[in-house]
Amino acid sequence: MSIPVEPIEEYALKSVKKVNTSSSSFKKVGIIGCGILGQEITRMVSAHGIEVRFVEVSDKKIKQAITEITRDLNDMIHGWGMTESEKRAILSRIKGSTKFDILKDSDIVIEAVKTRSRENVVDLRKEIFREIEDHISEESIIATNSTTLVITELSSELKNPERCVSMHFLSPADKAQVVEIARGLHTNDATYDRACKFAKIFGKRVIPVIESPGIISTRLIAPLINEACRILMEGVGKMEDIDATMKLGFGFPLGPFELADKIGIDLVVRWLENMYREYGDLKYKASPMLMKKLRANHLGRDTGIGFYEYNEEGRKVV
Numbered sequence: 001m002s003i004p005v006e007p008i009e010e011y012a013l014k015s016v017k018k019v020n021t022s023s024s025s026f027k028k029v030g031i032i033g034c035g036i037l038g039q040e041i042t043r044m045v046s047a048h049g050i051e052v053r054f055v056e057v058s059d060k061k062i063k064q065a066i067t068e069i070t071r072d073l074n075d076m077i078h079g080w081g082m083t084e085s086e087k088r089a090i091l092s093r094i095k096g097s098t099k100f101d102i103l104k105d106s107d108i109v110i111e112a113v114k115t116r117s118r119e120n121v122v123d124l125r126k127e128i129f130r131e132i133e134d135h136i137s138e139e140s141i142i143a144t145n146s147t148t149l150v151i152t153e154l155s156s157e158l159k160n161p162e163r164c165v166s167m168h169f170l171s172p173a174d175k176a177q178v179v180e181i182a183r184g185l186h187t188n189d190a191t192y193d194r195a196c197k198f199a200k201i202f203g204k205r206v207i208p209v210i211e212s213p214g215i216i217s218t219r220l221i222a223p224l225i226n227e228a229c230r231i232l233m234e235g236v237g238k239m240e241d242i243d244a245t246m247k248l249g250f251g252f253p254l255g256p257f258e259l260a261d262k263i264g265i266d267l268v269v270r271w272l273e274n275m276y277r278e279y280g281d282l283k284y285k286a287s288p289m290l291m292k293k294l295r296a297n298h299l300g301r302d303t304g305i306g307f308y309e310y311n312e313e314g315r316k317v318v
Contacts, residue, residue, distance in 0.1 A: 261300030
């Protein structure tokens with residue numbers, strides 16, 4: 001009498017993800033800028049068995065990024081969502097540098113830079129794109145995670161603009177189930193198709209969007225945060241109650257003020273300014289409350305204070 005064999009995976013505390021990158025052409029991914037979203041993309045890509053090389057402006061920023069990625073992985077271990085050996089494997093595939101040379105042999109490079117200055121943002125990113133192009137092969141994809149700056153403009157001065165695409169990972173990148181992908185005026189079919197395949201490696205649903213500042217997500221979220229500020233200024237409700245309404249009433253994981261702090265108030269203001277400049281609609285005019293926070297450098301989690309206060313680990317102080 002044969003004894004039926006039951007797969008041990010059925011008794012696991014979490015589902016076992018089978019990493020399969022052999023069927024794809026993505027062996028190494030480059031990331032420019034390893035802030036909150038850059039870290040999330042880095043962690044997600046590495047967890048799928050793919051090498052990640054990221055570029056930051058200083059050794060201090062590199063160390064900070066690795067520390068924060070490690071902290072997030074430790075949180076997953078404490079929540080029984082990962083083992084210590086899995087954490088070590090993920091970290092072993094991540095390397096940072098201040099030099100663009102590290103991007104050599106990358107199959108795709110994603111620009112995810114968060115700039116403090118509001119001036120010359122387009123020129124800065126164009127310069128970054130030129131640096132990327134000088135260090136990778138002609139077959140490699142160059143993508144931007146920006147939503148309010150269009151890929152056609154950012155890639156306009158490159159030798160091969162046809163291999164550029166807009167690829168917006170929502171935060172948290174490893175949990176959000178969609179990626180918005182927009183092709184620029186020069187983007188060819190091969191680049192777009194490969195970008196879609198890259199997103200699907202991580203189980204994402206590709207949302208095809210027409211190239212326009214803000215696309216879908218930012219055009220909805222930025223005005224939501226703006227309107228929450230107006231409601232607060234009018235005294236309709238308290239900040240905590242406005243956040244609670246959106247979380248408990250509509251199932252948002254974060255309320256609009258918590259979300260603004262996570263994104264960075266400086267980035268929210270820049271989104272609004274870019275869209276106001278493009279569309280001229282007053283709903284994109286940044287609230288005086290946002291501008292006040294910006295001028296005070298109360299930018300959210302990054303600075304330890306925004307609408308809420310945060311400790312050194314980036315957790316909200318109650």
